[in-house]
Amino acid sequence: MISLAPFFDNSPEPVRQPLRFRANRLSPVARIAYQTAMTDSVSDLIACPKCDVLHKLPQLEKGAQAKCVRCGTVLMAPRDGAMTRIVMLSITALILMIAAVFFPFLELSVKGLGRKSSVFDAILAFSEGLMLPLSFAVAALIVVLPVTRFLALIYVFAPMALGWAPARQAREVFKLAEAIRPWAMAEVFIIGVAVALVKVAGLAQVTLGPAFWAFVGLVIITVLKDNFMCRVTVWQTLNARSQS
Amino acid sequence: MSGDGMANAERAQPVVTARAAGLVGCAECGHVFPVGAERCRVCGTRLVSRDMASLQKVWAWLFAGMVVYIPANVYPMLRTTTFGRTQESTIVGGVFDLIDHGSIGVALIVFVASVVIPVSKFIAIAYLALRVQRGQPGTASHFHLYEFVEFIGRWSMIDVFVVAILSALVQLNFVATIHPGIAAVSFALSVAFTMISANSFDPRLIWDAPREGTQL
Structure with a gap:
């Protein structure tokens, strides 16, 4: 893990030392203007999306990480085979999601009375009367949006993992996937299940169904996958691939 | 600068x-x-x-979130019927029930997710937005506060999911049934509005020095 050097720092290695101007004594602002004028491009600069600090794009080894000097946001994190892994993990997550929705999720039994419920039942819990919209919202949060996100990621990364040019509209689709990200709440749902289980544990016996484990797997896969994704790196790759 | x-x-x-x-x-x-x-x-x-217009969105969604948070606490979240006796419990009431049952840990999770986090989110977002409007330049800790608020927002949905799962699971005719209360809807809305509020915030504003424009 290394820190990115601010763009105007002349030293080759990432440093946390005071600013030095080697050749010219221009102010930083003037230097930018100068650089821009000379190279007619600011394509080797990057501004941290979270705090606007300019950095010079570093040449990173695979597996290294570049962070913003001011706020610590990860700016670049190239990894070997990241695209392939994202695609594989998304496909796995999709399969697990299908299992999670259709197999029984939990089974409750007390004194001979039993009730199996699926994720679908949890969604339909709010389907009476005024609360119907909440049913749609829950369906969206735990099934529809995660699935949309997996499909979008496969659409964007599968062609690139195979070495092809990015698919049509890949940028829009990737933006959509990023916009959905906070709203895909499969992992929140799993913690909710855990809390619910403790609540009914005294009341009745609860058996975990196959769908529960599918969902747990899904959450682990999602977390793994998101670790492989660095937004800025993805955009750079998308950009480079679509130009060539 | x-x-x-x-x-x-x-x-x-x-x-x-x-x-x-x-x-x-x-x-x-x-x-x-x-x-x-x-x-x-x-x-x-x-x-x-710098997306200065974002502050208006932040305030609008924040107020919407705070308003719907009130009915979320007043109305019942769960209606439990055991052997013909119906009991309604609000968010805070549910926490006390859990403490009575001796599951302090879960009570703590529920209390943190549905009371502590929403309320501190309201305060944190308002605080950050006010700082920006007054032109006070922030430090890394203000930014980390923002990052934390943005990260934690979705976890408040836990309570809604718990209600959904309980209502789906506990349908044992006469012995015990659980139905969701109307508070679940306003709580879900409150969480969603606050998430939109935090997502609308342009974090680059947090760092700016006064000179860099604060007029709305």
């Missing part, structure tokens, strides 16, 4: 922002363009150096 920036930078490292250099950074992908460029050539996002 650099004077203010340096005085407030925690690591005391001199930094130059894209705005100070007469450039616009893309909030989505970080690519840099000269001021005046309309859209990012890399990802197609509309380029804004």
